[in-house]
Amino acid sequence: MPARRPPELIALLDLEPLLGKQVRVLSLGERMRCELAGALLHRPDVLFLDEPALGLDVNGQAAVRTFLRDYNAQHGATILLTSHYMADVTALARRVLVIDHGTLRFDGDLAALVETHSPHRLVRVTLREAAPAHTWAGFSEVSAVDGAVVTLLVPRAETAAIAARLLTTLPVEDVAIEDPPIEDIIRAVFADA
Structure with missing residues (x-):
């Protein structure tokens, strides 16, 4: 094991304040960070993570996601991630597998899943x-109306044409075009099954 590894992990995962604490008094999020450090001690080529952001606050979740992206980039490790947090999936995954009761429903990149x-x-x-x-x-x-804000559900192929028509025919202050939330898309995968 490289001599730098423990201090590097302690710094990157902000473990310094936890070093003198007993495991039984650590919060769930603190335990998750310590377990992640333990899993990385020997710099594995393949890292299996189950809900790595579980129990972490918003800042902790962002820090773990950044750390995992950086770890992957620096060490070329393969990271297999299972998560119900779609923010983990969108932030970390290039390839997505959707499994429903043991049946593979989708295998591909996130953009292909959305499309x-x-x-x-x-x-x-x-x-x-x-x-x-x-x-x-x-x-x-019309998907939703909230005063002067209206959300339209537009066929993907017609998005540009409809947005252009909206801008030229209505008193538009702002327009935003986005894909549906990833949770809705995952539900659609299960529904299509």
Whole structure:
């Protein structure tokens, strides 16, 4: 084991304040960070992680994700990650496997997952003031209305054309185009099964 490894892990995972504590008094998040350090002591080529952000606050989750990205980049390690936190998946995964009761439902990159299982995009339009319901006729399916903010569910292939029409025909203050939340896409994978 390289002499630098423990101090490097202690610093990167912010373990210094925990070194004098008994394991039984550590919080779940603190234990998770210590277990991650233990798993990395011998610089494995393959790292199996089950819910690595479990029990961590928002800052801790971000720190672990950054650490894992950096570890992968620096050491070329393969990281197999199981997680119900879609933020872990979107931040860390290049390849995604969706398994449903032991059956592989999807195997590919995240962009392909989104494109395959989400034929629509969300176009969120903010107008200068709220508009009546008939304003949206002919644009696309209205997904949500919140005052002057309307979210449309637009077929992926028609996104640019509909956004251009919105901008030229309505008093638009802002427009945002995005894919549906990854949780919705994962639900679609299961529903398609």
